Amino acid sequence: MPCAAACAGGNAHRYQSKKLKEAARYWATGGKVKQGELADDFKAFGATPEQVSEFAGQDDSPAVFAIEPENDAAMRAFVSMETQWRVSVGMRKVYHGLDYNAIEPTLRLLALPPEDWPQIFLDLRILETEALPLLNQT
Secondary structure, three states: OOHHHHOOOOHHHHHHHHHHHHHHHHHHOOOOOOHHHHHHHHHHOOOOHHHHHHHHOOOOOOOOOOOOHHHHHHHHHHHHOOOOEEEEEOOOEEEEEEOHHHHHHHHHHOOOOHHHHHHHHHHHHHHHHHHHHHHOOO
């Protein structure tokens, strides 16, 4: 069911949108979190400078990222379409967005229910919008 019908107050959609954006950032950065961001988070929770510097020396291997059940279908479609970006190559590679012609075949191949497609499409656009600036960073 599209969110317009399901989320009268909009709070559930805002939460879902935020989680989708976090998932897109995680995907676009290969699961890497900037050490500076984590150090800032540690400081915000009262870590001492020694604890922060000790943490900064640790590796930055990707953390596990949990997908909320309501975002599962959109994330499955998004990850399945990772080779379907419109890209131009000149002085540098520029990502323009997903090839929307590939969405419907992807949803069919994933056997996602057609009645869910409108919401999945909206969620894909959230994921795409969040991932684009990260993919285009040089």
